[in-house]
Amino acid sequence: MVGAPPRSVLLSGLTVAEIVYVLQEVARLVEATISLASVTLDDDAVIRRTLEQYARRGLDWPDAYLVAVVETRKLAGLLSFDRLDAKLGGCGSSGGSRDPTVIGQ
Numbered sequence: 001m002v003g004a005p006p007r008s009v010l011l012s013g014l015t016v017a018e019i020v021y022v023l024q025e026v027a028r029l030v031e032a033t034i035s036l037a038s039v040t041l042d043d044d045a046v047i048r049r050t051l052e053q054y055a056r057r058g059l060d061w062p063d064a065y066l067v068a069v070v071e072t073r074k075l076a077g078l079l080s081f082d083r084l085d086a087k088l089g090g091c092g093s094s095g096g097s098r099d100p101t102v103i104g105q
Contacts, residue, residue: 027055045072 001009031051034041041047046068053064070078 024055027051
């Protein structure tokens, strides 16, 4: 699909719904896996909070992880170069497209 001509691939609403459903099922599977008594996480609070951010806010995993680290470690903020503030609803400030964004100031 990457090399396909513009507008040559039809993605129906039903297909998008199926993709979303599968992703939700994957999140549930991850949650079930990390809840097993035999599983130990290297940073339980951060990983669980990441999963919550991923599912609730629709952030991609790396962004959800960064937000979870800031929240669980009670840090003052986060410096981001990828417009994370826009993904979080505009809670940061940035001077331009190449300027860093500071979250949580």
